[in-house]
Amino acid sequence: MSTESSIDLNFRVGGAAGQGVQSVGGVLSKTFARGGYHIFTHQDYESRIRGGHSFFHLRLSDMPVYAAPNRVNVLVALDDRTIEIHEDVMVPNSVIICDRKLREVSPEVERVHDIFDVPLMDIALETGNKLYVNTVAMGASLGLIEFDFDILAGLIAEQFKKKGQTIIDENVKAARLGYEFTQQNYKGTCCYIIKPRTAPKTMILTSNEAIGIGALFAGCKFVSAYPMTPSTSIWVTMKALAHDDFVFVQTEDELASINMALGAAYGGVRAMTTTSGGGFALMNEGFSLAGATETPIVVALVSRPGPATGLPTRTEQSDLEYVLHAGHGEFPRVIFAPSCQEEAFRLTVKAFNMAEKYHVAVVILQDQHLADSYRTVDPADFNIDAIKIERGPMATEEELKTSKDFKSHRVTESGVSPRAFPGTKDGIIATAGDEHDEYGHIIEDAETRNEQMEKRMRKLDALMKDIEEPLTYGQEAADVSLIGWGSTYGAIKEATDLLNEEGISTNMMHVVEVFPVHKVVGEFVTKAKQSFVVENNYTGQYANIIRAYTGKLPTGGINKYDGRPFSPGYIVKEVKRRMGA
Amino acid sequence: MSTESSIDLNFRVGGAAGQGVQSVGGVLSKTFARGGYHIFTHQDYESRIRGGHSFFHLRLSDMPVYAAPNRVNVLVALDDRTIEIHEDVMVPNSVIICDRKLREVSPEVERVHDIFDVPLMDIALETGNKLYVNTVAMGASLGLIEFDFDILAGLIAEQFKKKGQTIIDENVKAARLGYEFTQQNYKGTCCYIIKPRTAPKTMILTSNEAIGIGALFAGCKFVSAYPMTPSTSIWVTMKALAHDDFVFVQTEDELASINMALGAAYGGVRAMTTTSGGGFALMNEGFSLAGATETPIVVALVSRPGPATGLPTRTEQSDLEYVLHAGHGEFPRVIFAPSCQEEAFRLTVKAFNMAEKYHVAVVILQDQHLADSYRTVDPADFNIDAIKIERGPMATEEELKTSKDFKSHRVTESGVSPRAFPGTKDGIIATAGDEHDEYGHIIEDAETRNEQMEKRMRKLDALMKDIEEPLTYGQEAADVSLIGWGSTYGAIKEATDLLNEEGISTNMMHVVEVFPVHKVVGEFVTKAKQSFVVENNYTGQYANIIRAYTGKLPTGGINKYDGRPFSPGYIVKEVKRRMGA
Amino acid sequence: MVTIEDYESRVKDIAWCPGCGNFPILEALKQALVELNLEPWQVAMVSGIGQSSKLPHYLRVNEYNELHGRILPAATGLSLANHELVVIGVGGDGDGYGEGGNHWINAIRRNPNMTYIVTNNQIYGLTKGQASPTTDYGMKTKDEPGGIHIPAMNPMAVAISLDCSFVARCFAGDLDFMKEILKKAINHKGFAFVDILQPCVTWNKVNTYQWYRERVYKLGDDYDPTDKFAAFQKAQEWGAQIPIGVLYLFKRPILKDDYVPLQRGTLLDLQKEHKPSQFKDLLKKFF
């Protein structure tokens, strides 16, 4: 975000898996959101249930924020490694909260940093349970900025509702003692007094949650999936919210996931499967079948770094070209890559409509970074009333009755054949993964093959008109043009602002409706003096796509493939390096 | 082939599946080959065991031939549909052989074509068995050009050796009666007298057979595969030739195929799997694992038209971009696409060497057209003595003994780590599909990730120097430049000759070592006045690759996706259309 | 009244070899559907890839022709999307016990309401005669002239060990019996698994019509298919004697009944009634 904002505070909570890093971060986030502030969070965790090191980064601002910088004002150290790992991103006037009875602090750290010793454990034990350590930490953190304690108290009450009043009371007390301890004892320079403000109410959610909600509103009635980090929370969200309003099957493997969804979609219901790269690899054959049988389906692919199992809990944008070419043979598909929660919601709803209007597979390609990031959003951007359910052209009952058998694959100008569902009186609806005639029966001749192939591929032209222009931002004529897609939006936008502030005139184009490629993409590259494609991958996949599909050549790429997301600062630095600045 | 050749005869045998179309065509091919001629064949068949219509096209020439034109001099009709289906490609002075007692011939056909009635069935029954119909047809076909009958007799004797002398004698007699019947009764204009000539001996084989042989010579000791047309004949060939010299496992599915091969390769043996597009889709996750664990493996992917089951016995080049991007995450790979039998052999041997030198997966991408085509080849092109087995850098015993554990993924300049096999005394060889350190143990940190990622990707540069220049052919400065890859070589080469003869100056570039992309590819496009990429697919996949990887823009594409291969004439026509000629 | 003509397919060119055991299976299925008085539009078949997987093209029903080995996931999805459909899966032994093995054992466990017919010719027919998981030990195939050296799988025993709710075997050479078993299977509530011994006249020269005919015998009225151990023992018979009939019946919950929404109607109905506004309240949880 730009420096115009007056408040830009970054909290980071570090600890071992199982220590409650996520719960401290999550509750603080919600507290700030209810207090009228904007937040953006980033979660970094390992592929294990206990131990190791994970952290929760929480950015707090009075302006909407879309990315996490790599700097920290308040570090909460729940384990021994937190300080050592994060001390080099502490900014001036920052503070490290830790319980010195639990953690040793080296003299060097002591010399450089403001260590604020909070007796987390003592307070926890005093209030009744050593497990309350986290609650004390929440209170202590909040006390540092003198935020309204009642909001936190209210949240704690909600959270422990099922556990009874005693537990609630003890937790509130633990938090309060932490809060008061800070107020009374903190003497350092990291003091911001941030009062709750009356701002329009915001929702706070992750992008995976946004996809889950989007799917429910879009009328997705069937999800078949196999657990795979970082995709699982999509259906976990859906089940938690609407267990009795759709059917979920946890399958034996991902081959089953996609084919079960295809069976359901053929049956006439909106179906989705969710997975990550490795699971998608197993779905490829079924993905190709969706193409051949023209079965509408949505695949939510939440990426992590590959190859193979790679870094299973981390982030990467390395499955884009894979999705574009996945499945043997050639058939149209649509790829959306959300840039933020609102877009994840919008694109998910649109995905179901596109799938059914054009009888294609639509992939929502997201990556762990965004999937797990909480952000505050304006509820107006989840405009339920505006949602249209578009199921595409349907055959009339009359047609079904008068035609002996139904032409599921009728050759039409748009390539889209009117649809009917099996079980409709008098309708015989057939399709096959073998090349088929209009009735869905297997053929061998070249003419019918060409007809069906061309019909299918024509849909790409037809659906092109539903593809929205990419977003452009910044000055018309700039020295540097940044191009991005998907989850990098926030970091690139903030980098664009920072570069402009530093006198390097910069603009950007960001693509979320990634494939088919909108013509504005090529035009933007043509107009740009120097264009850099910013991607969380090694090979520059979107740059490849630009060259292949527009014939235009971006100047270069800014790539990162260490499993961690871009920070705005990283992009700024890389642009400057390329500019020789 | 060019018109310089004095002999260019095209036979076509048509019939239902199970009628022996392939055996008639095959025996005739071998007869001509032994008689000193060059042949090229194309097989067209349906996905069924009995019935339907299939045909075997046999081109006979005194010059090497690499493609089948869509014209016929001698049509042998074994079923009712043959004439109706093929009559429009009969050239002047051609003949249709059929038994009028078995097939009705319409008056229109009669009016236009030279129908030569051969009492195939009567002769068969006379010699002892109605099954001999095919043998009679072989004889009759041969009689038409007065070819040396003894060669055919010899072949029959070889073929029926196991069945005993009576069967041999009866078959030879049936063939002879067919031969003599033609000589005595044929009065039409389709008479070429072709005498066997003493030419250097040639081998005759399909490209799938060439891959199978190549794998055996390369020392492939382990094949795990699942049957899938048109790939199955690779391992069927290997088993028939060397059953006791390697291990073959028919797996339960393709997931098992690739992972079993990976296990064997990790164990230190050269391993391969074979499949077609749909099976490869199922192998994608394992393919990615090969990338992560740097396990050398060869995948022979014999394509057929997709999507899904598509046209399972036909041809298409539609899996190229899929193979290029297959598997989640990013990792290097090599793609070879043979242009002919000799290249299939050479590239297969090279594939095993490349896989082991660079610890990558190498895909031999071939399509049904070439896979099933018999052609005569010069045995000198299968130069066994020249084959080098290159297994890449190996760890010394000393290293294993002195280091406690082995660095399977040691970071080196080339990216290739010296290799060791499990079971070597004192060696502990570990690897993981999770991101790992040099020892193959799971890591989570960014630095090691970057090191290993960069190490793996560096191998692409290292192996680039082993990639051979594409073949270029024709005049330096031409008006038209044709670009092709893989199985289309013969058709494009012949089209190039024909275009030049017709006064359209044409040259061509043909790529078999397809990925990584050789720098000559971009240079060729730059130099070309007008370049057309000729591909058996819809979307122009190699053209996409050229744009993405060289930034150069070919003028256009000549594409075909009806499941049938290019004929030279088709390419000529399409080029002329684009030239406004 | 439904007649056999109602089931007449528009596809006239049947791609099976003359004499193939799939013909009587097709016939038996048609007759079973007619006798159950089911309209073609009420029936939806899901098939895989292989010779028998072409079967649904040869009768007039709704059809989703899947990939090789993926019949059961799609059929399960379909049966949940519209549980009023009569869902029948059909595919080969290679398709079901080879490529699709994992779906088979897991579909049995889930118990969707459908019939699953495996046309077990003990061979890979369409791909020209390779061994399948049920190929008898020692059988010589084209590419294993020395004989297959891996013992055959026993699908009956495996299905019983998984507590499959309906396990039956028929023989393609006995049309009437097949028809009766198929009727029972279709009427069964839950996953009805029917393995049909199907002669492949082209590739399997051992397990011929005659071979089977000499061996199969019908389970008598005294046979109790609800006795698991008896069924398991019966399932071991393969050789001189091969039992046909319903080997095992086991009462267990049906998949659809586990789902609250499906108690209100079909999922397709629910889909048709869907209004985004119905979920409006759910956003509250994110404030």
Add this chain to the structure above:
Amino acid sequence: MVTIEDYESRVKDIAWCPGCGNFPILEALKQALVELNLEPWQVAMVSGIGQSSKLPHYLRVNEYNELHGRILPAATGLSLANHELVVIGVGGDGDGYGEGGNHWINAIRRNPNMTYIVTNNQIYGLTKGQASPTTDYGMKTKDEPGGIHIPAMNPMAVAISLDCSFVARCFAGDLDFMKEILKKAINHKGFAFVDILQPCVTWNKVNTYQWYRERVYKLGDDYDPTDKFAAFQKAQEWGAQIPIGVLYLFKRPILKDDYVPLQRGTLLDLQKEHKPSQFKDLLKKFF
């Protein structure tokens, strides 16, 4: 003499929860290998993805850490490439009976010479507590608070129905017994399948150490594991009484023995001796 120190891994940070049932399994395996006097370099482990699939990283052996569910194909390939290796596969119940189910039933059929350990915690541990194929009917999980509505698979019964050559069950809470069973499994010629009841202290609050401890009992000396029907019956016990020990033993051909080339030495040896010229004659067939 091999000692336990020889098996000390360079990996010190073990990513399991304190108290996880995987710790005693790791310990038992190490002890078994030491007692069998096997050198670390003679042993090769193949694991999948899941908590227990990290196990090979925590002892010092050769290791191929596969994808989720693909242990058995790779282990089979490895055991054929070098049949002198002691090949041990290890993975979770989700890995083996879920994602890898098809490989499991087919590996049993092939009978490669290896040990396959399933650490059966009746849950998906690493992905945070979803139901696995062995999750007990009715168990409440995080995302199914109403309880799992699909009956659990019975891996013992299935393996017996497939004539698995060695079928055993142990309990992670009984280290010595586990060690003894593992030694038998490793010594067994053929596919030795060992399902280990492994408490997951984080996600499975039903099948705890205590739950198992109250129920498991050792098969006595009078138990005859070669009696298939008795074994099948024994395999049904799950509830008040859970038998542990070797449930079933069946003599059947070992995969490797089917291969002519492997009678001459390991495939790796053959590989090392390979000379292209040895195949020269084979070109003759193409003239």
